[in-house]
Amino acid sequence: MSRNTVRRALALESAPGDRRGTQRTLYDANESAIKRELRRDPEIAVRDLAGALGWEHAASTLAKYAARARTELTAEADSERSEVAASSASPHASLPRFATSFVGRDTEVARLRSLLGEHRLVTITGPGGIGKTRLASHVGREVRRAFPDGVRFVGLAGLLSPELISQAVFEGLGLAGRDQQGETAEEALLEHLSDRHILLILDNCEHLIDACADLVHLLLQGTTNLRVLTTSREVLAVPEEFVFALAPLQVSAAGEERSAAGVGSALALFESRADAVLSGFRIDESNREAVRRVCEHLDGLPLAIELACARLPVLSVADLAERLDHRLDLLTTGNRAAATRHRSLAATLDWSHDLCTSEQRVLWKRASIFTDGFDLAMAEEICTDADFTAARILDAIMTLVGKSILIREERAGAVRFRMLETIREYGQGQLDQDESRDLHLRLLDWINGKVSELVAAWPGPDQVRINAWFRVNRANLRSSLKWALEAQSDVAVRRTGAEVVSEPWFLWAGGFSVREHRLWLDRAAAAVTDPEGRGRVLATMALVQTLQGDRHGAAVSLDAAHRLATDAGHVETLDFVEHTRGLAAYFAGEAEAAEPLLLSALGRYREREPRGGLRSALDVHLGMLYAYKGQADESRRHYAEVQERGVTSGERWFRAYAEFGLGAIALAEGDADRAHQMALDGLAMIRDFDDEIGATLILDLLGWVESVRGHGERAAVLIGSASKLWGAFGKQLYGSSHWVQVRERYAAAAEALLGESSYAQLYADGAAKSVSEAIGFALEEVSDRPAPAARTSAGPLTKREQEVANLVAQGLSNKEIAARLVLSPRTIEGHVEHVLQKLCLTSRTQVAQLIGSATGPTAPWPSAG
Structure with missing residues (x-):
């Protein structure tokens, strides 16, 4: 419970007595029903409210209770809005x-x-x-x-x-x-x-x-x-x-006299859901017994009650009870070994299934192949055949939504459909072995086609759209891959599954996380035996391992991929292996060995343009290599080629990396402002993808830039964020000692500006941020407060706020301040927030600097070279 509840209880002069028989008990007994009617009609008159409730007490008492309920509903709505706001800030x-x-x-x-x-x-x-x-x-x-x-x-x-x-x-x-x-x-x-x-x-x-x-x-x-x-x-x-x-919802006994406020919870649920499909539906003396029979035969199961209510547009409650009685009797007799509640739910689902047309039943069982939803195009592609054409899918979906078999959801303007898990499992139970295999195969082939589309479109303007499709269909990808890579008797199916995870070398940025991509590659490598397919899997595995800083694992995978691709005569894989060898050598600090490998791969790519934009990726890697070697002009040339291709094709992902590279060069050349703008541009592009590597790389660069610009607080937060985020998928900065040393120099400069304690605190603040939170901070979307230059004096603070600000400046935590002032930590949190808002500040460190009139010494900023 909340602290305020405890505080009010402790403030009572004496313990509350037995409330039975008091007016509070009368309100308690009718509270839910009163609020239900007020939600339906906020302006309902007391007379109408009394009629709906079957109220037998004084009208003045009901008026008082209605006013109280309205106040509580308003408070609940305010709380709900606050929660929605909090949820939108932290999805x-x-x-x-x-x-x-x-x-x-x-x-x-x-x-x-x-x-x-x-x-x-x-x-x-x-x-x-x-x-x-x-x-x-x-x-x-x-x-x-x-x-x-x-x-x-x-x-x-x-x-x-x-x-x-x-x-x-x-x-x-x-x-x-x-x-x-x-x-x-x-x-x-x-x-x-x-x-x-x-x-x-x-x-x-x-x-x-x-x-x-x-x-x-x-x-x-x-x-x-x-x-x-x-x-x-x-x-x-x-x-x-x-x-x-969890027991079923309570159902009142037959003939039991109950007011509307005292309806059993199963009947209350029935009334609520029936009202949703038949506006104005109420349980009264004419239908109470029939409703009770329905709920009783359904054992008070909420899902069964909701499915039954969905039939009310075409059946009366009496008809519903009669039909349900007959169906339940048949099923219970046929399976006495099953648990009662399971029999009831199965009966409800069987009955719902019987009420569907043949086409609706076909779609129900076929759509059960999808995990966590599908869209219309998916159903048209996978659930149709010569007899059940795509033209008839839309109507079938509409009717299943109306029957509560499918749930319609809208996300970002796109409509999807899903089944409750129980309903989906029921549909899968209607599939025979051949049907199930055929649907799994069709889903796998369709996903493989989507992957091929993604690879072809990756260096183009549809990157973001297709990436979004993969994001929303991750569960379908997972279930399809699991089925494919476990199909030990079917070599062709396993190979298709391997293609799904290996052909898009960038899948860690377009669908799965780096770690999950590697997991599926591990499974594919164990499931596929043909040289060409296994060679491609291991080559992609080597790239993921290289990005994680796993040099030993990458070397083993590269050797095996090279051998298999040579045996199969698969030149595209051989090109990719040479590219990845060069990248691995660069991250290992072996620039002289990396350069000829990367240049040779570039020549191969010019002869055979690879799919998936690998040439742009190679130009980014060459840009990084030449920056490391101090050849800024050559580095800039490769990044500029990526930019030019991106502008021409409309792609954004490779351009984000090019912006990073050009920003790093500008920082090394002493132009921190230009570096800052380019890094921000790159981060704004990369956020549209699921690329934790690219986002983290640019966040790191922004931290270095802020250090040079003298913004020690932001530098500490950004470097802290990047350091922790790298650990999510591998070693720090690709496991490159050179990059780590560069970061350490900039971090040391920021620490010298702030002091060890303040730097550590801000670093920890950054480390606590998720990717989205860190990006929001970097792009300055988390606050609309003015920049530090616009800060005011401590004048606007109240006496208590000044007291709290002084203690903050001394380095005390909220808990320590609360103990010092004998206040609750929550109260102190509010005071600290007010201090920051009034002073236009963003951190506790800035409070200390402002109150102490402290300015950090100018630091000797190191270069990135």
Whole structure:
């Protein structure tokens, strides 16, 4: 609970007495129903409200309760807007948002709040469709104030590989790039979560139960304040776990007299969902018994109730109950060994399936091949045949959306569709072995075609669009690759899977992270045996290893790729191997060995223009090499060629690297302002991609530039960010000792300006940022405060704020200041924020400098050469 709740409780002169029989109890009993009616009609008259509720008490009492409920709803709306604003600033931190209201479960919510205070791990278990995800999300929203470092939700339903769980949690927490020096994702998670007070919600763990259990146990053992809430059909079975078995929604007994406010939670859910499809629907004496029968036969399962309500546009409640009675009886008799709730859900799904036309059933089962959604074009390409043509897909999708089988979602102006996991699993159960294999193969072939399109378009204007497609379809890529690379009996399928991950050498910037790309390449290398296919996989593997700074691994892969490509006579792979050998030699500091290899590869590329823009990549690498050798004009020539190609073709990714290179040359030549502008331009381009390497490289350069420009605070933050981000995917700065030494000189200059303590604090602030946060800081999008030159004096501060500012200037933390002034840390946080806003400052260090009238000594700025 929040500190304010505790504070109000402690302020009471005496303990609150038994509230039963008081007016508060009457309000408590009717609160949900009153608020429900006010949400439907905020201006409803008291008389109409009384009629809707079946109110039997004084109208004046109801008027008072309505006013109170309106006030509380307004406060809830304000809180919701604040949360949306916070979520937009930190997209990884947001909880799922649902189009429908949360109904019932008050007892379960209260119990889970209590359990999270007593146990570090709570698992919500229950059958599919019982509402585990919805309850966990709602509880997370309810308790968020009790976790100062946030509530984070990570959905695992679309993840099929146990090896990727840590990476999924890593990305779901917005921590991409927060580990260090090649640490694993698990080590990075432990480092970040070690002392943070966070609630981590892991949703849908059952299909990866062992891996989830191992990760959760590891995190709990290595942290102090972490709380974990999981949802799963199966318990994790780890020592720290408290299992919360979620029961169905309560259904009132037949003939029981209840007011609208006292309707059982299952009936309340039915009423809410029925109102969504039949505006104005209410449970009254004419339909209460039929609704009760429906909910009772569905065992109070939320998913089953929602699916049943979707039929109300064509069936009365009585018809619904009658048809459902018949179908349930048949299915229960046919499978007495199944759990009751499973039988009920299966009955609901079977019945929904029976109500579909033959075409709708075909689309239901075929669309179940998609993981985490699909768009219309995907369905038209993969789910059609001679009898079920693409022209009929749109109508079928529309009807399945109307039947609540498909959920329509809109992201960035594009419409996608998905199924709840239970519904998707049901659809997959309708596929026979041959149908399933055919659909998997069609999906794989279509993805391979998309990859080929991506490779061809990469040096052109469609880079961003196609990259966005891959981003939204990562789950489909993962499931398709998993199926392909495990198809041990089919050589052709395994080879296609290998092509998907090896042909786009830049897939780590267009779809997967560097680490995940390497994981799939490892699998492909183990699955493919033909010389040409395996040679291409190992050549791409060598490039990824080189970028990670794994020189030994890259050397082994390059030797094997060269041998296989020679045996197969595959000259394109041989060209790529020579290019990568040169790059690896450069990063190893062997410039004299690197130059002839890179120049030879350039000659090969001029003879046989490679796909995927490899020639521009090679020009970037030659530009870096010549800058290292001090040949600025030659370096500038190669970067300029990349720029010229980019402007002509409309591509942006290679141009971003060229802007970095030209900025680095300008910095070495003493033109820090030009270097700063070019680095900003490059960063603005690279942010449109998933390229953690390019973004981190430019952030590093910006840190060096800010050091030379005398902006020590920004330099420390940027260098701290870049240092941590490099560790997310490999060694610092490609494992190049030369680049590391360059950074160290600029970092030392910034530290000399700020002092060791201040530099360390700002460096740590930068290290705590995710990629998106660091880019926002670098582009100065995180604050609209004036630049330091526009700062004012401390005059506007209140007496308390001046007191806090003086303590900040002394280097005290918020917790230390709170103890000194006998105030709460939250109050001090507010005072510090006001101080920064009034003084137009961005950091605590600047407060110290302003109050102490301190100016750092001029530092002897080193050059990059």
